[in-house]
Amino acid sequence: MRTILYFTSALIVMALAYWAYSENYRTQDSLTEVERLQREIGQMREELAVLRAEWAYLNRPDRLRDLVGMNFDRLGLLPLTAEQFARVDQISFPGEGSIDLSKSIDVIGEIAQ
Known part of the structure; x- marks a missing residue:
């Protein structure tokens, strides 16, 4: 009975040594990859x-x-000057109620001409 116990213990120690050895190499490979x-x-x-x-x-x-x-x-590029910008009162904004936002509009497939 002791022989079986010793033999099993030796096998377990060898298996754990192999596992530790392989984990050590995996860890070293991971550290090398991290450094790279x-x-x-x-x-x-x-x-x-x-x-x-x-x-x-x-x-x-x-x-x-x-x-x-x-x-x-x-190119015809000119430098920007203050005269090239419009005043706020010169901008035409859409009138009140010109766009009804309460309804959804299906625009797929429609082309305005």
């Missing part, structure tokens, strides 16, 4: 910072003003 992902995140953050700096550099107002000047004949 953290390095990748750091590299992407650096790339994002560089891209933001390039965007800020390319969108400088003086550079854009020069580009507009060079391409005026094709």
Whole structure:
């Protein structure tokens, strides 16, 4: 009876050792993957910072003003002035009751001509 108990105990110890060994390698693999992902995140953050700096550099107002000047004949862009904006009293708003919002309107398949 003791032999069976010793043999069973030895098998249980070996099974637990194998389980601990495999868990150790799975943990090491997971830690390696986490480190790789953290390095990748750091590299992407650096790339994002560089891209933001390039965007800020390319969108400088003086550079854009020069580009507009060079391409005026094709684009026809003019600088905004206060005279180009309308006053509130010049805007035509819809009259009272012109739109009935109490009913639903089915607009699928209808084309206004």
